[in-house]
Amino acid sequence: MAYLFHLIEQYGLAILFFNVLVEQLGAPVPAYPTLVITGALMHRGEYSAPVLLLTAVVAALIADFAWYLARRRYGRKVLATLCRISLSPDSCVRQTESIYSRWGARSLLPAKFIPGFASIASALAGTVGTKRATFILYDGIGAALWAGLGIYLGSLFSTTVDDLLNVLTQLGQYGMILIAVGFSVFVASKWWQRRRLRLSLRMARISVAELNALLQHGMRSAIVDVRSPAAQQIGRIPGARTISHHEINSFVPDAPMDQEVIVYCACPNETSAAIVAKQLMRKGYKKVRPLSGGIDAWIAAGYAIDA
Incomplete structure (x- = not known):
């Protein structure tokens, strides 16, 4: 010593x-x-x-x-x-x-x-x-x-x-x-x-291929983007609703309780998305899944994004 x-x-x-x-x-x-x-x-x-x-x-x-x-x-x-x-x-x-x-x-x-x-x-x-x-x-x-x-x-x-x-x-x-x-x-x-x-935060995820297939077949899903404003500048998944950091704890989607809700972010292990998904499930939403790989996986797969 x-x-x-x-x-x-x-x-x-x-x-x-x-x-x-x-x-x-x-x-x-x-x-x-x-x-x-x-x-x-x-x-x-x-x-x-x-x-x-x-x-x-x-x-x-x-x-x-x-x-x-x-x-x-x-x-x-x-x-x-x-x-x-x-x-x-x-x-x-x-x-x-x-x-x-x-x-x-x-x-x-x-x-x-x-x-x-x-x-x-x-x-x-x-x-x-x-x-x-x-x-x-x-x-x-x-x-x-x-x-x-x-x-x-x-x-x-x-x-x-x-x-x-x-x-x-x-x-x-x-x-x-x-x-x-x-x-x-x-x-x-x-x-x-x-x-x-x-x-x-362990729960079922949805892959980008599954989500794209849902969108291609016109199936209704509420898509929620929980990224920060800076991260959202690279674009978002078509039809996604963005929420601010202050809305995370109080956000409730404008969708029926039995409609599927997809939540995505741009963070390792989909942590932010999983946190929001857990909160929505506690509020009564039955079908809530984070997007596996988030926006990065979506873009890497070559799927369309909105500006």
């Missing part, structure tokens, strides 16, 4: 840089403990505040700019990848799209304080055409606020942090085990939350 803290004392800037970098790239490795510890060491005079802040901000900007460029090149596949590696629920995609559609680049200021938001917001910025200079400005300020608070807290509570580090050092290998157990519990709890969400 003493060796670990010796490393932090000797190579704190490098450890801080890589910790912030991998966290902002989407790995479940919290960087705030490192920010707090290096902030406490700064209080001892081992680091300067501007150097610590610059190190953290540069690392965050590199990771965020990578997602910004990736979304411009690879499109919605980037969002799917983000939600697969993230331990946050998949519904973060729609929530982030709604927030970014409303506030634009300004939403990057508090982004890093919201779990699961920062990487997706960076990717969205690349999609909607946010200028690079604007993105770097707002993302840099947001990163400075986020990192600065962690460093400040470490400096403010440096005595408490020192006492904690001393206790862990005295525990030796048991201190390392304690940290490992704490990290494992954190990751496991996030994984379990995500698993519970997926299990709660």
Whole structure:
């Protein structure tokens, strides 16, 4: 344990840089403990505040700019990848799209304080055409606020942090085990939350081929598009009704209770669509199914879309 803290004392800037970098790239490795510890060491005079802040901000900007460029090149596949590696629920995609559609680049200021938001917001910025200079400005300020608070807290509570580090050092290998157990519990709890969400949303899906066949045969189905306004710009399935983020919890389709309702989104595992489908079923609708693969699968199959 003493060796670990010796490393932090000797190579704190490098450890801080890589910790912030991998966290902002989407790995479940919290960087705030490192920010707090290096902030406490700064209080001892081992680091300067501007150097610590610059190190953290540069690392965050590199990771965020990578997602910004990736979304411009690879499109919605980037969002799917983000939600697969993230331990946050998949519904973060729609929530982030709604927030970014409303506030634009300004939403990057508090982004890093919201779990699961920062990487997706960076990717969205690349999609909607946010200028690079604007993105770097707002993302840099947001990163400075986020990192600065962690460093400040470490400096403010440096005595408490020192006492904690001393206790862990005295525990030796048991201190390392304690940290490992704490990290494992954190990751496991996030994984379990995500698993519970997926299990709660298990239900029958309809394939894009089935839906297209229904439309071709003139069968009546209520089709509901629950994507954000930004996502709806690529087009929608013919005859679909769009609903806003605020309508999700209260939406009731203008259709008989026994009529089939198809709900689709553009998020991994059809999470937003499944949430709305579950709500409609609780309200009495008997035939409600999310569209498997959502709008991306529909477009990939070559079926028609309305502007």
